[in-house]
Amino acid sequence: MSQWVIKGLRTGVKSTRYPRAEETAAGISPGLPTAATLPLEVAQSLVARCPADALELAPAGVDVNLRRCIHCFRCVRGTNSPLGWEHSYEWATAVSGGNDQKRQFGPAFDRSVHILVVDTGDCGACLNEVRQLNNPYYNMHRLGFFLTPTPRHADVLLVVGALTDHMRVPLRKAYDAMPSPKRVVAVGACALSGGIFGRSFMCAGGVAELLPVDVEVPGDPPPPLAILHGLLVAVGRKPPARLHRAVSDSVGNASG
Amino acid sequence: MFSDLHYSFGGLVVEQLTRWELRYVFYGGPGAGWLHVLTHLAPSDYRVPSVSRLVHAADWHEREVEDLFGLVFEGHPRLGDFVLHDDAWHEGVAPMRKSFDGRQPVTHRAPDQNWKPRQIVEEAGAFLMPIGPIYATATGPVHFQLETVGEDVIRVQPRLFYAYRGLEKIAEGRRAEDVLLIAERISATSAFAHSLAVCQAVERICHMEVPPRARALRIFVAEFERLRHHVAAIEGICESTGLAVAAAQASILEEDLLRLSCVLTGHRYLFGLGTFGGLTINLDDSACNRAAAQVREVAEKLSRLERMLSISSSFLDRLEEVGHVSAGEAGDFGLVGPIARASGVSRDMRKAQPYSGYDQIEFEVPHESEGDGYARLRMFFREAAQSVRIISTVGQAVPGGQVRAPEVSFRPGAALGWVEAPRGAALHWIRLGEDGVVDRYRIITPSFANWHGFRLAAENFAFQDFPIILATFALSVHENDR
Structure with a gap:
């Protein structure tokens, strides 16, 4: 089996320097539209193009609600769109309800956090991006994040998917089986707002319908670094971003 | 008959x-x-x-x-x-x-918190092992009822549809363009394939002509997706056997391909690329050439990985003669894609019912005859090599011209669209009413067919072989459940 040891050593170090430094490789994020100051007519036509209600009419132009954006590119493709597109990835935000003292992690969690991933009915994209966190590029073990198959060992419940009817009981049971303190990280547009599946006879339209959510990671799917940012926010090692990008903010400020 | x-x-x-x-x-x-x-x-x-x-x-x-x-x-x-x-x-x-x-939530009775699977096997020493829907690390939700006697799994019953999102229902009454968004999200790892099937169905209803450039680029992207899927499947098989370095090597290649997708089309899972009458963006020739060159690099690394795996005896021991499916069984259960071809049932939509110009491209549909785990692994490698071949051929000579037909004018009607998705044949039936509003959308996916036959492979093998057999099938819960 020595061939595999040699192969591994020859491959060298692939891991990103994030969060110590920016990751600048190409293709790590699908990006998001940026808020823009626009005449009312243009703004209205852009809002009408968005199938996910992620673009919102603001007094001075168009605001972007990150929780809803599904990267369909309809606001920028096939038209002379004035909207910008940011290629950032630090998208995760802390939900105000998550400031509960009992849910805060102490210093003991600084270098060892165990994560239970529950898929409540997504398309597999978010789940696959979570899996990528274990590949040598992102290698979340180096930051003290470990996936666990059992809720009994889990500190963080990472939920993807639009919360289908059939996953309500398993999700609730998993959450209840976790020891305190515990935090919930909702990953992906479906887990935040139902995404393209919305609210229907099968989908509840987001995890917050059933569990208290501490950190939200937008994107459809969020790229691995956005999920990593979400985990770092959950343990207090990175500041959160803002989910609503308004024209009144300094436009284009990627980290919000 | x-x-x-x-x-x-x-x-x-x-x-x-x-x-x-x-x-x-x-x-x-x-x-x-x-x-x-x-x-x-x-x-x-x-x-x-x-x-x-x-x-x-x-x-x-x-x-x-x-x-x-x-x-x-x-x-x-x-x-x-x-x-x-x-x-x-x-x-x-x-x-x-x-x-x-x-569109309304259903008021149904409270779910039974104490639901338990029913035991069927009543032999002495029989034991029912329930697994899931939350099991292992980062897996799709599925529940397995494994009935064992000693080491051997006698009966396998997957309970699916935990990820049932009612896609066929929520598509009804929506505009065809929005159904395209739903099709991409049936299963992210074959998003482009499913969106292509919907596009072809709608184009058939509305008598739309797809420009030659778009037809060629569709093949280019579809094969790219197949390559990425197969690399991920190989990674899954390596991981299930605990061969960590090989799994890491394959996952590096998967991430490389995801990044390449993003550079080429803007999205790591190719969302938002397909549209009625073509593609939403033009992939220019130099970008295609660069991508094809990178794909060839990936292919080289992949064949080195294959060589190393083929001489790792402890790895092969876990795959050879494990999870066997005969050609007769594969045919009867209607298995599709690489799983069927590993058992010698050579069905491939690209050859059987060519679309988007596949009939003008030279490529082979490889097949094996053993039908065991190793045959399925070899299928993934061999098909990946064929996809690279197609990507190279198409990438060298993409016809010029438009990448999208003029604006679609919808007509009422119904049609079938089909593709050979990475996991096998996918059929999409769509009926449009007035103004491009969808009246019925039926999604037939390869995972649905292959989950049906999965128990054939998993029954009568040792319990510790179960995760490996599961990995060799490369099944998607999301694609099955819809």
């Missing part, structure tokens, strides 16, 4: 028109076309004779229709508790009927 004529069962499409219409879709090999067998029922009738004793591949289709439409297939041995779980849903709810409003 149909197999004697070399026709394969594609799927069952049920529509509630002025009366019930049941459409059994069969497809032939190269040269032979499609065969639609129609049965009609009066609106108030709900009883249909079951065909699944003759066409076993229709088994799960009938179970699904019984659950969602409330039609009863007489003579079917096992109906109930399939898509809608019995512990959470009333009997008699039929969400796919037109009278059911899919």
Whole structure:
């Protein structure tokens, strides 16, 4: 089996320097539209193009609600769109309800956090991006994040998917089986707002319908670094971003 | 009868028109076309004779229709508790009927918190092992009931549809463009394939001509997706056997391909690329050439990985003669894609019913005959090599011109769109009403077919082989559940 040891050593170090430094490789994020100051007519036509209600009419132009954006590119493709597109990835935000003292992690969690991933009915994209966190590029073990198959060992419940009817009981049971303190990280547009599946006879339209959510990671799917940012926010090692990008903010400020 | 004529069962499409219409879709090999067998029922009738004793591949289709439409297939041995779980849903709810409003939450009885699977095997020492729906690390939700006697798994019963999002229902009443978004999200790892099937169906209804450049680029991207899927499948197999370095090597290649997708099309999973009449963006020739060159690099690394795996005896011990599916079984259960081809059933939509110009491209559809785990692994490697070949050929000579036909003008009508998705044949039936509003959208996925036959491979093998057999099938819960 020595061939595999040699192969591994020859491959060298692939891991990103994030969060110590920016990751600048190409293709790590699908990006998001940026808020823009626009005449009312243009703004209205852009809002009408968005199938996910992620673009919102603001007094001075168009605001972007990150929780809803599904990267369909309809606001920028096939038209002379004035909207910008940011290629950032630090998208995760802390939900105000998550400031509960009992849910805060102490210093003991600084270098060892165990994560239970529950898929409540997504398309597999978010789940696959979570899996990528274990590949040598992102290698979340180096930051003290470990996936666990059992809720009994889990500190963080990472939920993807639009919360289908059939996953309500398993999700609730998993959450209840976790020891305190515990935090919930909702990953992906479906887990935040139902995404393209919305609210229907099968989908509840987001995890917050059933569990208290501490950190939200937008994107459809969020790229691995956005999920990593979400985990770092959950343990207090990175500041959160803002989910609503308004024209009144300094436009284009990627980290919000 | 149909197999004697070399026709394969594609799927069952049920529509509630002025009366019930049941459409059994069969497809032939190269040269032979499609065969639609129609049965009609009066609106108030709900009883249909079951065909699944003759066409076993229709088994799960009938179970699904019984659950969602409330039609009863007489003579079917096992109906109930399939898509809608019995512990959470009333009997008699039929969400796919037109009278059911899919946009409202359903008030149903509280789910049974203490639901337990039923034990069937009653031998001495028999033990029922329930696994899931939350199991292992980062897996799709599925529940397995494994009944064991000693080391061996005697009976495998997957309980699926935990990720049932009701996609066919929520598509109804929406505009065709929005259904495209739903199609991409059936299964992210074959997003482009499914969106292509919908596009082809709508283009057929609206008599749209797709420009040659778009047809070529569609093949380019579809094969790119197949390559990425197969690399991920190889990674899954390596990981299931605990061969960490090989799994890491394959996952590096998967991430490389995801990044390349993003550079090429803007999205790591190719969302938002397909549209009616072409593609939403033009991939310029130099970008295609660069991508093709990078793909060839990936292919080289992949073949080195294959060589190393082929001499790792402890790895091969876990795969060879494990999870065996015979050609006869694969045919009867209607398995598709690389899984069927590993058992010697060489069905491939790209050859059987060519689309988007596949008939003008030279490539092979490899197949194996052993039908074990190792044959399936070899299939993934061999098909990946063929995809690289197609990417190189197409990338070198993409025809010029437009990448998108002029704006679509919708017409009412219905049509079938099909592709060979990474996991096998995918059939999409779409019926448009006025102004491009969708009246019925039926999604037939390869994972649905292959989950049906999965138990063939997993039964009568040791318990510790189960995760490996599962990995060699490269099944998607999301694609099955829809």
